[in-house]
Amino acid sequence: MAMGTLPHALVIPYPAQGHVIPLMELSHCLLDHGFMITFVNTEFNHSRMVASLQKTGGDNERIRLVAIPDGLAPGEDRNEVGKLCDSALSFMPSALEELIGRIDKSNDGNITCVIADASMAWALEVGRKMGIRGAALWPASVGLLAQIFNIPKLIEDSIIDANGYPSKHQMIKLSPTMPMMNTEHLSWLCINDNNVQQSLFRYANHINRALESADWLLCNSFHEIEQSAFELVPNILPIGPLLAGRRLGRLEGNFWREDSTCLSWLDKQPACSVIYVAFGSFTVFDQCQFQELALGLELSGHPFLWVVRPDLMDGSSDAYPDGFKERVVDRSLIVGWSPQQKVLAHPSIGCFLSHCGWNSTMEGLSNGVPFLCWPYFTDQFLNKAYISDVWKVGLGFIPDGNGIIPREEIKGKLDELLGDDGIRARSSELKEMARKQVGEGGSSLKNFNSFIEAMKLEKGWVY
Template identity: 55%
Template sequence: MATSKPHVLIIPYPAQGHVIPIMELAQCLVKHGIKVTFITTEATHKLVTSNGLDQDGLGDLMQMVSIPDGLEPWEDRNDVCKLTRSILQTMPGKLEQLIMMINKEESNKITCVIADGCMGWAVGVVKKMGIRSAAFWSASVATLASIFCFQKLIDDRIINENGIPLNGQMIQLSETLPPMKPENLGWTSFEDVATIEVIFKLLIGAEEAYRMTEWFLCNSTTELEPEAFSLYPDLLPIGPLLASNRLANQAGHFWKEDPSCLAWLDQKPERSVIYIAFGSFTIFNQTQFKELALGLELSNQPFLWVVRPGLTNESTTAAFLDGFMDRIGSRGRIVSWAPQQKVLAHPSVACFMSHCGWNSTLEGVTNGLPFLCWPYFTDQFYNETYICDVWKAGLGFKKDENGIITRGEVKDKVEQLLGDKTFRDKAVVIKEKVTSSVREGGCSHHNLSSFIKWIHEEDQGSVG
């Protein structure tokens, strides 16, 4: 007989930018009566559950389960190369064991697995077990297009078979997509060859998943990336998946939010505050950190700056910030982590200085904010191209001969962005297009509804 409720297993790549949007997808499914088992690594599970996510608050239809990533508890999970190698070696077997254990209970069997595109290997595991699958891509579709074109890039001698760029020739994936530098491909911005090669191997799994899955869902909209979606019409936009429907505000966050900054924003004039946040991976050396701070000081604008643990690894940061904030006074506020979507929606915020991670990009455009772009690695450089050159809703920074964005450059770009109403006007137009997509009748809303309907229909058709 059919199971009592469809049961979906979801597995993200263990990084905050991947966990947050797919957690939102999980909670959308729960709202529609679908049982979800959300799989994270043990280390990620500990981070997420220790920062405000209460298992009981997820409801009866969702549970979080962890499996080992293969590393010892004390090993550095910021070492992307080591973590990814360990995932590829360890987690396929662990996932298969977990599914077999769950499926022993006839009424609780997994009816579908949704794998993060960066965990494409999971699709192969469940296909072998006879379980239906879907893939979910948390970044831009333009980034995904560069991965899908990997064989052409190899054939054209732009990269070798391990993903290493062979020359500096600009890449034009199609006539309709903006050009990109080889060093800005999603896997080539790491400093060492070993990391580039293992990330390339991981990402090729997304292309394999694309060929094997029945659904490939994307956290984007046709309004943001019409050219990329036209290249792959069977990719389904269901985004932006944001926290407005979230059952638990902290779902997926690795750090505890400081909501006190919202009261501080309440005291600032409308459209006056620069919000600065660089995501969960960006690291600054001390020189760059100080130049940014001094540029904010020179701008004379109110600012809210997220300085998360590990943003700069220099021990002198605290002492510098003490003196800096003594001079700034109430004009500035520094927090270790912010309730970002609430901040971006606040009327006092004028612009978003961002690393241009895709989640932050979606959150910024959904709130109609112009950007000051400061990308750090992977897809962030191509996202900057879209923000500045395609959508024309932001400005990038220029580095000096030492590779530093100086205080003067920070001041100048702040003044240029806030002094030209065109940037905000462009951002507001994009906001209207994007938000209409997730409303009833919009493309993303329709696609997500169709996917949910498919899950229910597949469950009704499963016979014991």
């Protein structure tokens, strides 16, 4: 085997937990094929990841973690996506260009390719300016990317105006076999603030243009679950599902410390009995809804594992109903963050009460776990439509007149889901379908291998 200089990929995710994890998993896949990896977080998220590593002892020796500033002040809220998107476009490109320049002058080996989260497609433009080819990974559903790519047609058809606002409230389909979408749930309208909506719409349009700089466009999905969406984005290469957490001792990119004690607790529970409740890294509940959720879990009578981030509740450090923890102590475990992939693979899990983020959707799907869908914003409403209406592996909730999902609704849907053998059978079928894609001879694995070979041949690397 003759080998020249190792390919050196600079990998940059959008600065949010749900984007860092699939980009980190892709980085490990590249490592397995002989790449050097420099992984770029914002300074804020870099410090969080390093702190988490120090507590959990993750192995990051093979991935060089570096940081660039995000342009926001130290005290600003990084969950304010409008500000973060504006800063990403105005400040971060020059910071990334400086970083690449420093790396190329160091002894770490020149950057030979940029692999960017598609939501950070401006990084591909930076790379092209510096003579570096690039690939983009779209970490969400292809259906969402189809929505963004179809912005010009949505304007042409008067479904939205030039600023991205719907002409009227309606349900639409991008193609006859795509899920129905509510125009009020278009991804840039996910937060009820006009300034934020305009920032996100500008950012979506930028993604449209900047992805033209991508030499390869990859996605964390596979054809069988989104066939009609792939027809709308024909140049995208599915390599999913990318599943973190299956690589023992390897860095997964978590911002919070995982509480692995939940796995030994799960070992003591009956098969298919536990409700796993987790809402990702952004969802926030007010006290009323949080308490209804708690009381619904109590009312169900089932054992449950509940992930409650420190910032899950809006403005309250102790929003649990009086006496709740004492009443459910014998059949519950509440943790701050979990090793989710390992949890969903555990035989005691009966269902997943989820916000329907795409990572969670892929993880639940790949483990054959039925869903109870509680979407919060952006693509989660589309993912919920896939889960409940297209794949039919889960159910949704019906809020009351005040927009609250009451405890009785939560209990009722839990009983219905856990007693539905049809949903469980379809979940098992999709599990096998997902695993075939990344196994020997699977289409996603073939696509990934073709991508790797193309990258190596592009620069003349011979293996």
